[in-house]
Amino acid sequence: MNGTRVFESLNAEWAVVCAEPGHTERVLGWLREGGVYLGDGAGEGGLSEVLAELGRRDRTQDRGHSDRWLRVLLEQAVGEGAGALLAARVVVQAMVPGAMRLTRRLQCGRDYDETGQVIVACLFQVVRRFPLGRTSGAAANLLMETLHLASRELKAEGAEYGVVQYPHLDEVLSEPADDDPAQSAWASVLEQQAARAGLLRDGEGVDGARGELVELLVWAVDAGQMDADRARVIADETRVGAQTGAGVSAVAWRKRRSRTVRQMRVVAEQWAQAA
Numbered sequence: 001m002n003g004t005r006v007f008e009s010l011n012a013e014w015a016v017v018c019a020e021p022g023h024t025e026r027v028l029g030w031l032r033e034g035g036v037y038l039g040d041g042a043g044e045g046g047l048s049e050v051l052a053e054l055g056r057r058d059r060t061q062d063r064g065h066s067d068r069w070l071r072v073l074l075e076q077a078v079g080e081g082a083g084a085l086l087a088a089r090v091v092v093q094a095m096v097p098g099a100m101r102l103t104r105r106l107q108c109g110r111d112y113d114e115t116g117q118v119i120v121a122c123l124f125q126v127v128r129r130f131p132l133g134r135t136s137g138a139a140a141n142l143l144m145e146t147l148h149l150a151s152r153e154l155k156a157e158g159a160e161y162g163v164v165q166y167p168h169l170d171e172v173l174s175e176p177a178d179d180d181p182a183q184s185a186w187a188s189v190l191e192q193q194a195a196r197a198g199l200l201r202d203g204e205g206v207d208g209a210r211g212e213l214v215e216l217l218v219w220a221v222d223a224g225q226m227d228a229d230r231a232r233v234i235a236d237e238t239r240v241g242a243q244t245g246a247g248v249s250a251v252a253w254r255k256r257r258s259r260t261v262r263q264m265r266v267v268a269e270q271w272a273q274a275a
Helices: 005-019 023-033 046-060 063-077 082-094 096-106 112-128 138-161 181-196 208-222 228-237 242-246 250-274
Strands: none
Touching: 005 023, 005 046, 005 082, 005 096, 005 112, 023 046, 023 063, 023 082, 046 063, 046 082, 063 082, 063 112, 063 138, 082 096, 082 112, 096 112, 096 138, 112 138, 181 208, 208 228, 208 250, 228 250
16 A cells, blocks of 8 residues: 555564564463463464454453553563563554554654654654553553654654644643543644634634544645635634525525535545545
8 A cells, every 4th residue: 555655564574573483472471470361272363363352352341451461561572682572562563553643643744654664663662661660551651652752753854854843742742641642632733733723713622523624624734735714714614504604695605615625625635645
């Protein structure tokens, strides 16, 4: 798939790690010693299936389950030798979906794979240096620390090569969120960007479909695909009750909305290609 080579390579490397004799048994041994037991025959499907089973249990149990098994592996990952590298690699693979979300969020005018390489490298550093004194929110802390580190790496590179980055990112990198730290941090960034661009009114947020539209408009303006004034007009036209306040006929309103839909369709296609 074009534009996702960094994650395709990561998954290909993961297949090699899974095929290595003894890796599955070693990881299962760490988990058992740490009080995480997956049952008899858990390793029959290999290391990839072990990770999949952990993910399934994460979705059916409370967050404490992911905290427990991630912490077991993180305790190994901060050590030295081949075992530490194996443990770190398992954690990194578990965090790939979050890393992909971070890459999409922090791309902003930069090549997707270049951004992804920075994200993955920062994630590996965070895993290897994870502060074991933290007792909860392992996944949230991993993503938030990666977001924190990667944003600075990208900002430094952006300054060197003239790439526009989100200048207010540091303002929202505080305590990890309870759910998705990447999404939570990005929502704060997006809200600030949209407010500065005049795309939000007082009391408006960036949740749901409205948030998706605002994010697309912010990207279009930043990428030079749309004039800022036009973005503000579209933001106004798509609010609930906009037609009533516009003072135009239904026919004129339909023509206006059709023009907007055509323009947004083109922008959405450009956005998808940029990823």
